[in-house]
Amino acid sequence: MFDFLFKKVNETITISEDEFEFAKTLFIPKKLRKKRFLLQDGDPCKYTIFVEKGLLRSYTIDEKGSEHILQFAMQGWWSADLYSFLTGEPSEYNIEALEDSELLLITKPSWDILLKEVPAFERYFRILIQNNLIVTQHRLMGTFSTTAEERYHKLLEDFPDISQRVPQHMIASYIGITRETLSRIRNQISSSS
């Protein structure tokens, strides 16, 4: 159950057996079936989630009712609404399983303990968040400087199996366009090749 977590953490920091055994006691294993939610907007985000297996998405719903996907979280990824997790304020995000998933949950109090007792985890999360910031900044600049088609190609490059695993309308939502527009873009690509 903790295999992937151990593997991922060890890719960035070195951690002792004892430290990891301690860390394990702070996580709550949880299975989440497809289409079930771990967070719904309005509720506070109680957990930071590690995906041992499966696939999640986090997204917002705007005033018009349109969904905008912030993240697809695959095996080995973390997910949460950081702001709500840290402050306890109601979240504006939803987190939903797109496949039957096996998750490891950690609450804010446990997370605080983990970072305090095992400084290597403080470092791990710093690096994790740092990498996330780099790609999010890049994605933001990309929405200003590239076309929808370019963003679509970039996504397929970054996640080669994404189109087998998530419906098109969610891919559209991730790159900031409507499902109709993505459908037309794909049509155009296949007819021009």
Next chain:
Amino acid sequence: MFDFLFKKVNETITISEDEFEFAKTLFIPKKLRKKRFLLQDGDPCKYTIFVEKGLLRSYTIDEKGSEHILQFAMQGWWSADLYSFLTGEPSEYNIEALEDSELLLITKPSWDILLKEVPAFERYFRILIQNNLIVTQHRLMGTFSTTAEERYHKLLEDFPDISQRVPQHMIASYIGITRETLSRIRNQISSSS
């Protein structure tokens, strides 16, 4: 020269006199005049910058030659191209002073020492980057779900003095539209009130 750094760091972590004295030895004070660059794309980002006084912007230039502003860095803020700073790869960003500025620079080797020798700084940067990630994610979702006018109002709310300090075309660039469109939006706002 180090007053603001000390103040800002102390807002999030507690740090001893000695630790701060040590930290001071790792920073390089630098004055940068308006319109001068601290980083130009193609060069590696050698420093992470703390703004003691003044105002910087970081931005990319796309293939068509348009500028897209990632960040305005005011007093008490940090700026860098994180990816280039960490990897040594050539940067795709430019960092320019918009006002005569007083900066504190830290190199990658010094930064590594700082985080290692003073774990409180590891924690400080984790929190700093974490907050930056939260707002960047929010800004990204905003570009998908709000109009240019809404983003403009939001910016004025977040940085009330921004329109006194930076030209309009840069504000346009920050919210992801052209200067012409921003001009028309402002026109419309003032005529409807």
Next chain:
DNA sequence: AAAAAACTGTGATATACATCACAGTCATTT
């Protein structure tokens, strides 16, 4: 196996915003 729900494609039309072009103002340099 039938029914319901989710997903995708496609036409017609609408709209927010970009692009181009030029003029006028303001600020900075010499």
Next chain:
DNA sequence: AAATGACTGTGATGTATATCACAGTTTTTT
């Protein structure tokens, strides 16, 4: 003080993408 460069406004036109509406297909549920 003149000259240069930076900035802003505005009209005309173009374009990427959104919206609406409906049909056809695939998947999931019962």
